[in-house]
Amino acid sequence: MEFTKKRAQVKLEIPTTSMPDIVFMLLMFFMVVTTLREVTVLVDFKLPEAKAIEKIENKRLISYIWVGKDKRMQINDSLVLLDEIQSIMYGKREILPNIIVSLRIDKGSEMGLVTDIQQELRKAFCLRINYSAMIKI
Amino acid sequence: MPLLKKRANRSAEIPTASQADLAFLLLLFFLVSTVIDVDTGIGLTLPEFVEDVETVEVPKDRMAAILINENGDVLVDGNPTSLFNIKNNLKPRIISKIELPITKKLIVSVKTDRKTNYNAYVQALDQVKQSYFEVRDDYSRNNYGSKYNDLKQGDQDIVKDKIPIIISLAEPEAVKK
Numbered sequence: 001m002e003f004t005k006k007r008a009q010v011k012l013e014i015p016t017t018s019m020p021d022i023v024f025m026l027l028m029f030f031m032v033v034t035t036l037r038e039v040t041v042l043v044d045f046k047l048p049e050a051k052a053i054e055k056i057e058n059k060r061l062i063s064y065i066w067v068g069k070d071k072r073m074q075i076n077d078s079l080v081l082l083d084e085i086q087s088i089m090y091g092k093r094e095i096l097p098n099i100i101v102s103l104r105i106d107k108g109s110e111m112g113l114v115t116d117i118q119q120e121l122r123k124a125f126c127l128r129i130n131y132s133a134m135i136k137i
Numbered sequence: 138m139p140l141l142k143k144r145a146n147r148s149a150e151i152p153t154a155s156q157a158d159l160a161f162l163l164l165l166f167f168l169v170s171t172v173i174d175v176d177t178g179i180g181l182t183l184p185e186f187v188e189d190v191e192t193v194e195v196p197k198d199r200m201a202a203i204l205i206n207e208n209g210d211v212l213v214d215g216n217p218t219s220l221f222n223i224k225n226n227l228k229p230r231i232i233s234k235i236e237l238p239i240t241k242k243l244i245v246s247v248k249t250d251r252k253t254n255y256n257a258y259v260q261a262l263d264q265v266k267q268s269y270f271e272v273r274d275d276y277s278r279n280n281y282g283s284k285y286n287d288l289k290q291g292d293q294d295i296v297k298d299k300i301p302i303i304i305s306l307a308e309p310e311a312v313k314k
Contacts, residue, residue: 020153023160030167048259052266053177062176102176111258112251118306122186131259132178 039077043068045106049136056100056130063092063126067105071113082116089124104132179262181304201227201245203261207252211261220257223264224271231272235299242300248307262304269302276300 045068056062065085066074073080075088093099101121105114121129203223204212211218213226227245234243245265249258270285273296277285281292288296 016157020157020160023157023164027160027164027167030164030171034167034171048256050179050259050263050266052179052263052270054180056176056178056180059176100180102178105255107254107256107259109255110251111249111253111255114255114258115249115251118183119186122183125185127183127185128180129183130176130178130180131262132176133259133263135177 039064041066041074042079043070043072043074043106045069045104046108047104047132047134048107050131050133051136053133053135056102058100061096061098061100062102062130063089063096063099064102064104065117067103067109067113067117069106069108071109073117082120085117085120086124089121089126093124093126098128099126100128100130101126102130102132179259179266181262181306183306195244199241199244201230201243203245203247203265205247205249205253205257205261207250207254209254209257220260220264223261224268227265227268228272231268231300232275235272235276239298239301242303244303244305246305246307265304266302269300273297273300 043066045066064075068074073082073085075085080088089099089101103114103117118129121127200214202212202214205220206212209220211220211223213223218226227243231243234241247258247261247265273285276299277283277288277292277296280296281288285293285296
């Protein structure tokens with residue numbers, strides 16, 4: 001005697017017609033959040049860590065100043081000297097009046113250098129700054 | 138006489154089978170090139186640059202002077218303490234001044250040496266900010282029943298007015314060589 005179970009002939013296919021739609025939705029999301037990296041960072045730095053950290057809501061207002069382990073400074077795509085900061089940042093401030101300067105400074109730097117940069121920023125009227133830091137867990 | 142030409146019923150469809158593949162390719166590109174790093178850090182507003190600074194006397198109980206030297210030693214109002222104790226030191230003083238008018242609120246001054254490590258400075262600022270945030274949170278919880286960040290805009294402004302963050306960065310002194 002044979003016991004073959006009779007199964008209903010059900011089609012076991014996942015409908016894939018809506019897959020492109022889903023993929024497009026994902027695509028849209030990533031297209032919106034993407035900010036293509038405009039600059040290559042030329043200096044080597046490690047950010048300090050802190051707990052009381054705020055997020056900067058508006059990325060378009062941010063302008064970066066990098067300071068590396070070897071005390072080199074970078075704005076935009078090029079390395080700059082301390083005396084050049086004022087004029088560069090003043091030019092940037094004229095385009096974006098409420099600019100936020102994010103200082104990405106290596107945690108081993110000396111405060112003297114940081115103060116010098118801050119003085120230059122004050123002279124350029126870039127008063128909103130942000131000490132970039134990683135979140136401490 | 139209308140001359141209706143009979144057209145053959147040609148099917149004119151664009152094949153959509155590969156659409157998904159194309160979309161995936163684009164998706165992959167954006168996935169790879171996306172950097173979702175929100176810039177985080179400790180925000181601060183610098184004072185305007187003035188040539189000669191006029192010094193204003195501030196009553197001593199209003200000031201909390203934090204001094205960090207090049208070895209990372211910390212003085213708060215002349216008393217040696219550690220970097221991680223700044224918060225405990227400041228919190229009661231901020232709390233005691235909540236109900237006072239804005240002209241009597243605490244001013245935290247952070248002063249460093251030229252040789253001070255940047256990390257120590259950020260840690261100190263972090264401590265100051267933390268103490269303010271914690272006081273704000275406590276105050277909001279006691280008066281409005283939720284954390285500061287969850288408050289309505291209006292209430293948030295009230296709390297902000299009650300507990301403003303006043304950090305004074307010491308004017309750099311002439312460098313001694």
